[in-house]
Amino acid sequence: MDNWDLTSLQRVLEETVQNTIGEAEKGQVPSYIPELARQEKRRLGVSVCLKDGSVFSAGDAHLPFTLQSISKTFSLMVALCEHGERYVFERVGKEPTGDPFNSIIKLETIKPHKPLNPMINAGAIAVAGMIPGGSVEERLEKIMRLLRKMTGNPDLRVNDEMYQSEKQTADRNRALAYFLKDSRILDGDVEETLDLYFRHCSIEVTTVEVARLAAILAADGYDIASKEQLFPREVARICKTFMVTCGMYNASGEFAIDVGIPAKSGVAGGIMAAVPQRMGLGVFGPALDDKGNSVAGVKLLQKLSDLWDLSIF
């Protein structure tokens, strides 16, 4: 269904939010980052960005939240653009783990000790280590510049309270990073690379912006708003493939069957879903399931996928 009747599209979004928001009761807001634990559970927002760049939203679409793991897609993009595939995949793998996103176990048991993929925390920290620059600010700016262009929001910023909150409680991520340093996957200053990672996870967005990011991925890097190719098709293809195989952590297989859209979730409750050549979706629902994905957000995407036949499989 690509000849959108735009009034019915808007109505479908509103109705679907209304009859899905109750799912939030089944989840919990995460407690391991204090600032995330303060989020209100019963929230649900969605935005859809169509091929022509028009955006439709319903529910809590204008509430700001932080990208968290969704940002891993864009740090990977910057690393691939700066260094090329060979360099990046010498330091991080291409396989799903079947373990929680912050697990440390396979880092030690698999040889060589490189993280299995760039969507788990260990892999994303390794990728952060690849972003070049003279200071953390300069390195962060490379990611921010890309995201500002993609979202069309020149004021995109890091939520400082979230960044500080994660930084003060990130012993697990610190353990991963020092292990990577010991294994020679990370070089340079570990604390600086962690700082970059915490900051890019704390970039604040709304579902409207996430839908725009997804729409550009769906269009293989082409941005209809600026009429520019923002990154190579090949980079878009790699990112979308990781979104299918590892984007929803160790629920990626189930999500591929139930929803069938390349997607990346974050622990603040966001999901970015890119339907190739058709649309981008941004979803926000802070109550998470035990794998760390938005409960109501996944359900909402499942309903829209069924209704509009969005599965790529």
Ligand code: GLN
């Ligand atoms: N900043 C979060 C962390 O490192 C990101 C994880 C996530 O969104 N799953 O724990």
